[in-house]
Amino acid sequence: MIAKLCWQLILSKGVIRDIERLCMRFFWKGSDTSARGARVSWSQVCSLRYEGGLGLRNLVVWSRACCLLLVKNILAGEGSLWITWVNEYCFRSVDYWNIECNAHFSWILSKLLKLREEARRLFYPNVNWIQIKGSWIWENIRDRREKVSWHRLVWFPAHIPKFSLISCMVILDRLPTKDRLARFGMSTDNVCEVWGIRMKSRNHLLSDCAYAREV
Structure with missing residues (x-):
């Protein structure tokens, strides 16, 4: 599921913030009115149920997971024609870890290059690409809270x-x-x-x- 949503959710922080604001207003007020006075912080609402939340997705983290899944596809050389094009015409003889961010690179590719430190922590040096799924990435980057007993x-x-x-x-x-x-x-x-x-x-x-x- 996360793989199918990669392109749709690679959005700017401002757009994601506006979407979450609308979600917050609808959740607490049922309409597009200010959610001021919400009973629980949105970050807690977006935590898992066994961590005291309601299990909704944090769109900022979800979008980052989608980006890291694209990074994984670039490193593994699989996923789409776009991945092949990036490896052949953008990186050429330099790999993802060492390429410099050029001005002519697209916004998406530049965004992916900014995630190299986090990608290195997840994917470097030895990984089994078959095991790296969207859900695995999500579990490794999401914010965690203490589990609740109730x-x-x-x-x-x-x-x-x-x-x-x-x-x-x-x-x-x-x-x-x-x-x-x-x-x-x-x-x-x-x-x-x-x-x-x-x-x-x-x-x-x-x-x-x-x-x-x-x-």
Whole structure:
């Protein structure tokens, strides 16, 4: 799948940033309005579920993985007519590691040459090209977070996405409860509507409140 998307996702950082901004707005607001006040950072949303995220793809890292897959194809001499053309007419007697970036090189090729240090870490000196797939590259360059113990309680088979998302927000303490709204200066009444005492927090809402315990 990643190989088929290589050309489509080699985009400038500005374009990727605009796409992610639109994705963020749609995810949190459901429309093209500002996502200010999002409950969880977009970087955490784009982490894997067993790392406390929602499993969405980080487009910046995904685009870099696509670029590195093209680098792999150049080094292995396989993939497309464009790869053959680059090796024959751009590199000629100099390989990818030693070629100087010339002004007449295309934007894509110049971008690939800027990834030489990262490519060297992944592909140099001895690699089995058959084993190097897009998923392998992705796993080796993506940002990692500490694994969480609760992801199977939330993202179990046949889960309902809406309920799982709410459960995830509960565990991360990102519900818009009154204590959090008060912290951001958005609420003046920070007491429980049922008893009129104590700040309404996540723990109070779900377990500490006597009414919640009865329910």
